[in-house]
Amino acid sequence: MTEAVERLTKKSEDSSKWYLQLVRMAKLADYGPVRGTFAIRPYGFAIWERIQQDLDARFKATGHQNAYFPLLIPESYLMKEAEHVEGFAPECAWVTVGGDDELEERLAIRPTSESIICDFYRKWIHSYRDLPVLINQWCNVLRWEMVTRPFLRTAEFLWQEGHTVHATAEEAREEALRMLNVYRDCFYEVLAIPVLTGMKSPSERFAGAVETFTCEGLMGDGRALQAATSHDLGQNFARAFDITFLDENQERVHPYQTSWGFSTRTIGALILVHGDDRGLRLPPKLAPTQVVIVPIWRGKSKGEVRREAEALHRELVEAGLRVEADLDEEHSPGWKFNEHELRGVPVRVELGPKDIEKGQAVFVRRDTGEKEFVERRVAARRLIELMDEIQSNMLRQAEAFRDENTRRAETYEEFREIIEEKRGFVVAPWDGTEETEQKIKEETKATIRLLPFEREEGKDLISGRPGKTAIFARAY
Amino acid sequence: MTEAVERLTKKSEDSSKWYLQLVRMAKLADYGPVRGTFAIRPYGFAIWERIQQDLDARFKATGHQNAYFPLLIPESYLMKEAEHVEGFAPECAWVTVGGDDELEERLAIRPTSESIICDFYRKWIHSYRDLPVLINQWCNVLRWEMVTRPFLRTAEFLWQEGHTVHATAEEAREEALRMLNVYRDCFYEVLAIPVLTGMKSPSERFAGAVETFTCEGLMGDGRALQAATSHDLGQNFARAFDITFLDENQERVHPYQTSWGFSTRTIGALILVHGDDRGLRLPPKLAPTQVVIVPIWRGKSKGEVRREAEALHRELVEAGLRVEADLDEEHSPGWKFNEHELRGVPVRVELGPKDIEKGQAVFVRRDTGEKEFVERRVAARRLIELMDEIQSNMLRQAEAFRDENTRRAETYEEFREIIEEKRGFVVAPWDGTEETEQKIKEETKATIRLLPFEREEGKDLISGRPGKTAIFARAY
Numbered sequence: 007m008t009e010a011v012e013r014l015t016k017k018s019e020d021s022s023k024w025y026l027q028l029v030r031m032a033k034l035a036d037y038g039p040v041r042g043t044f045a046i047r048p049y050g051f052a053i054w055e056r057i058q059q060d061l062d063a064r065f066k067a068t069g070h071q072n073a074y075f076p077l078l079i080p081e082s083y084l085m086k087e088a089e090h091v092e093g094f095a096p097e098c099a100w101v102t103v104g105g106d107d108e109l110e111e112r113l114a115i116r117p118t119s120e121s122i123i124c125d126f127y128r129k130w131i132h133s134y135r136d137l138p139v140l141i142n143q144w145c146n147v148l149r150w151e152m153v154t155r156p157f158l159r160t161a162e163f164l165w166q167e168g169h170t171v172h173a174t175a176e177e178a179r180e181e182a183l184r185m186l187n188v189y190r191d192c193f194y195e196v197l198a199i200p201v202l203t204g205m206k207s208p209s210e211r212f213a214g215a216v217e218t219f220t221c222e223g224l225m226g227d228g229r230a231l232q233a234a235t236s237h238d239l240g241q242n243f244a245r246a247f248d249i250t251f252l253d254e255n256q257e258r259v260h261p262y263q264t265s266w267g268f269s270t271r272t273i274g275a276l277i278l279v280h281g282d283d284r285g286l287r288l289p290p291k292l293a294p295t296q297v298v299i300v301p302i303w304r305g306k307s308k309g310e311v312r313r314e315a316e317a318l319h320r321e322l323v324e325a326g327l328r329v330e331a332d333l334d335e336e337h338s339p340g341w342k343f344n345e346h347e348l349r350g351v352p353v354r355v356e357l358g359p360k361d362i363e364k365g366q367a368v369f370v371r372r373d374t375g376e377k378e379f380v381e382r383r384v385a386a387r388r389l390i391e392l393m394d395e396i397q398s399n400m401l402r403q404a405e406a407f408r409d410e411n412t413r414r415a416e417t418y419e420e421f422r423e424i425i426e427e428k429r430g431f432v433v434a435p436w437d438g439t440e441e442t443e444q445k446i447k448e449e450t451k452a453t454i455r456l457l458p459f460e461r462e463e464g465k466d467l468i469s470g471r472p473g474k475t476a477i478f479a480r481a482y
Numbered sequence: 483m484t485e486a487v488e489r490l491t492k493k494s495e496d497s498s499k500w501y502l503q504l505v506r507m508a509k510l511a512d513y514g515p516v517r518g519t520f521a522i523r524p525y526g527f528a529i530w531e532r533i534q535q536d537l538d539a540r541f542k543a544t545g546h547q548n549a550y551f552p553l554l555i556p557e558s559y560l561m562k563e564a565e566h567v568e569g570f571a572p573e574c575a576w577v578t579v580g581g582d583d584e585l586e587e588r589l590a591i592r593p594t595s596e597s598i599i600c601d602f603y604r605k606w607i608h609s610y611r612d613l614p615v616l617i618n619q620w621c622n623v624l625r626w627e628m629v630t631r632p633f634l635r636t637a638e639f640l641w642q643e644g645h646t647v648h649a650t651a652e653e654a655r656e657e658a659l660r661m662l663n664v665y666r667d668c669f670y671e672v673l674a675i676p677v678l679t680g681m682k683s684p685s686e687r688f689a690g691a692v693e694t695f696t697c698e699g700l701m702g703d704g705r706a707l708q709a710a711t712s713h714d715l716g717q718n719f720a721r722a723f724d725i726t727f728l729d730e731n732q733e734r735v736h737p738y739q740t741s742w743g744f745s746t747r748t749i750g751a752l753i754l755v756h757g758d759d760r761g762l763r764l765p766p767k768l769a770p771t772q773v774v775i776v777p778i779w780r781g782k783s784k785g786e787v788r789r790e791a792e793a794l795h796r797e798l799v800e801a802g803l804r805v806e807a808d809l810d811e812e813h814s815p816g817w818k819f820n821e822h823e824l825r826g827v828p829v830r831v832e833l834g835p836k837d838i839e840k841g842q843a844v845f846v847r848r849d850t851g852e853k854e855f856v857e858r859r860v861a862a863r864r865l866i867e868l869m870d871e872i873q874s875n876m877l878r879q880a881e882a883f884r885d886e887n888t889r890r891a892e893t894y895e896e897f898r899e900i901i902e903e904k905r906g907f908v909v910a911p912w913d914g915t916e917e918t919e920q921k922i923k924e925e926t927k928a929t930i931r932l933l934p935f936e937r938e939e940g941k942d943l944i945s946g947r948p949g950k951t952a953i954f955a956r957a958y
């Protein structure tokens with residue numbers, strides 16, 4: 007906290023500038039020397055660790071095990087699945103020298119691991135008894151991106167990638183949907199982001215998938231963000247990598263696969279969905295610090311206030327809360343209020359000589375700004391309640407925002423107006439052709455974010471042909 | 483378990499062949515397409531996850547936070563610290579192409595992260611109030627090795643690397659020793675490996691360090707393994723990377739740094755220290771499966787035995803044990819005994835119709851082979867006790883082995899005989915010159931594994947000059 011105080015740009019004034027400034031000022035991340043690479047600083051990483059813990063427990067509860075696969079993928083492996091190589095080869099970083107030697111074949115740093123994992127699966131899978139294979143890995147991946155922005159689009163990022171193998175198409179489809187729902191639950195329950203779920207249009211599918219399912223969030227500036235995806239790979243990779251098994255009838259057949267990923271990009275979503283003009287707002291389940299105690303002291307009261315703040319700190323830690331007591335004497339309470347609001351701490355507890363006299367403390371909620379006078383002896387109990395209340399309220403706020411910004415368009419003109427003036431999600435029928443999808447994209451910069459699982463029939467706004475519901479938005 | 487049954491080579495016959503076979507048969511790891519790269523399979527990774535959890539909690543309890551730094555390091559950064567580049571540049575893998583473009587400067591995949599982390603620290607550290615910086619990262623690193631062996635020496639491996647910055651030399655030294663002790667505690671308490679701790683001789687120091695502390699384990703074949711190291715970097719990196727801070731007297735000075743690392747190599751140590759002719763022996767704290775229930779069934783008893791095995795399984799899971807019930811009908815009990823012994827499961831529970839009749843179960847310990855008849859109603863309680871007993875006993879066994887294989891040499895001839903015929907640790911005075919160190923290495927293949935913290939005075943066996951205790955061994 008020794009860095010110069012700086013004023014945060016208003017989110018409403020310049021959302022992009024606000025974002026970059028906030029990432030830096032809240033010490034979430036910092037730029038690396040290589041274009042598009044970033045360090046995730048301890049405050050940002052502590053958020054990621056909590057997301058990891060939550061997801062990892064959900065993966066294990068659904069029968070998955072973790073493993074680790076090599077970082078380096080020979081070019082020839084990437085080439086085996088035609089669509090896959092087309093999608094990923096142009097954005098790979100290539101190792102061409104090892105030690106002092108030029109390599110005979112260049113090696114990609116994994117942009118995603120289907121190709122190398124399939125090579126292992128080919129060796130590990132022989133019989134229907136070896137299935138299903140339910141493996142996940144937590145790792146770094148790298149995609150050589152031209153335009154980058156911390157968390158949202160970075161060359162290197164952290165993620166988990168699940169890779170499963172099944173005996174039947176139905177099982178693989180179920181798995182892809184199961185993991186989509188695991189992601190959705192984590193977004194709702196932990197990140198407090200009410201994502202929409204559905205299918206991608208064919209043009210937006212993962213390179214090599216037969217179906218891509220997606221979680222789409224609506225950011226505070228009305229743009230959508232693809233937050234996590236789950237792919238039904240069918241037999242595409244099994245054929246390309248020659249994975250086979252002997253089924254119960256002793257016939258050699260190709261299995262069906264899925265893959266699914268959730269990355270540090272979601273920290274960007276967290277900032278964009280919940281942040282406001284004062285800075286971050288972190289859901290209590292992810293906040294590295296849930297409660298900050300700020301003593302309000304003057305001259306001779308200092309000793310007593312410090313002792314009380316320390317006692318309260320101990321009590322709250324024992325109650326299982328993640329608490330900080332900001333006992334720094336260099337800065338004023340007002341300076342500290344701003345600092346902890348910027349960092350998104352869910353509740354600030356103010357404690358002054360008068361509060362101590364009255365046996366109370368003042369709680370200020372970051373989600374609503376509400377002030378509350380609480381009896382000192384029930385402080386811990388009330389804070390634990392508040393964590394739940396704030397967590398639910400942040401989800402409700404985000405749901406209300408999403409619903410207010412989800413609009414039906416009856417005509418193409420209306421569609422363009424909404425996208426141009428209000429942004430948000432636009433619900434409209436789509437005739438299923440790439441032609442209209444492409445036209446909309448060129449003319450409005452909106453893309454199909456997803457095709458809902460329940461789709462109504464209607465007329466495509468451009469072609470007039472019969473269509474079914476699609477959800478459009480301008481996206482990150 | 484559908485893979486062909488294969489006989490494990492005896493450890494005593496060919497330790498190296500035994501090791502490679504065991505890694506494969508126990509499904510711990512598998513070779514990748516690029517030389518020296520490996521997949522860590524779920525059974526191996528589950529061991530690593532438990533080590534991670536344990537260490538991570540110890541790091542946090544000593545005030546450290548996790549973060550993440552970029553994978554790619556520009557060559558010019560590696561070059562800044564002269565010894566560091568000399569040590570690591572020859573074994574880097576280099577990225578020279580990104581997307582479609584040749585890069586202007588080639589990028590190393592991190593072999594270790596001092597150089598890139600120092601660049602961030604330079605930006606983050608301004609004042610004594612910013613110190614200490616206590617950061618750790620869990621990540622992959624890559625060193626282009628010529629000879630590789632799963633876990634023990636691999637091109638890519640997983641580790642944690644701590645990187646701390648302090649205002650004074652004393653604080654940095656204390657930190658380096660604190661983390662050495664954290665490692666030692668984890669080895670003793672969790673891996674059941676009684677490592678020796680001490681300092682490296684100057685020639686074996688980490689490239690760029692002023693002092694390297696080490697944990698050295700003695701493997702089952704009498705060779706030593708450097709299991710984890712902690713470095714006092716002094717101001718070497720701070721000078722090279724121009725990290726400075728304003729101290730309390732408002733003077734701009736260089737801080738002092740440490741770094742310390744613990745890698746997946748320790749899984750190799752775990753195999754080599756505890757494994758035997760039957761396979762792995764895993765300490766209960768790390769075993770993915772602590773107890774396996776093997777039903778002994780015949781024709782008409784099958785239904786009842788299965789039900790009892792399932793009931794016991796549920797009961798043990800509820801008691802907090804990691805349990806498997808091997809209800810497979812394809813294989814005989816004998817086949818299963820071998821399989822689970824190979825996998826190192828600490829206790830096997832046999833349950834047959836007679837046991838059920840008598841209200842008992844048979845426990846077989848993997849560490850001693852001892853059989854024990856236990857009343858069915860106290861099975862869970864007894865197993866929980868046994869986990870502790872086995873954990874302690876494995877440490878005691880390893881300590882006894884280490885002590886039996888630690889010998890004092892009074893003459894150089896004796897030294898050579900021990901190294902040649904018995905291996906193990908050899909304790910002898912060393913005059914502190916690189917000359918005798920080098921001679922011993924050339925003539926006996928033994929190296930100085932460490933200089934103990936308490937060193938006795940004596941005469942160097944080769945030069946006859948005054949020396950102090952050093953511990954030698956042939957090493958992995």
Ligand SMILES: [Zn+2]
Pocket residue numbers: 245248260
């Ligand atoms: Zn085929």
Ligand SMILES: [Zn+2]
Pocket residue numbers: 721724736
């Ligand atoms: Zn200097």
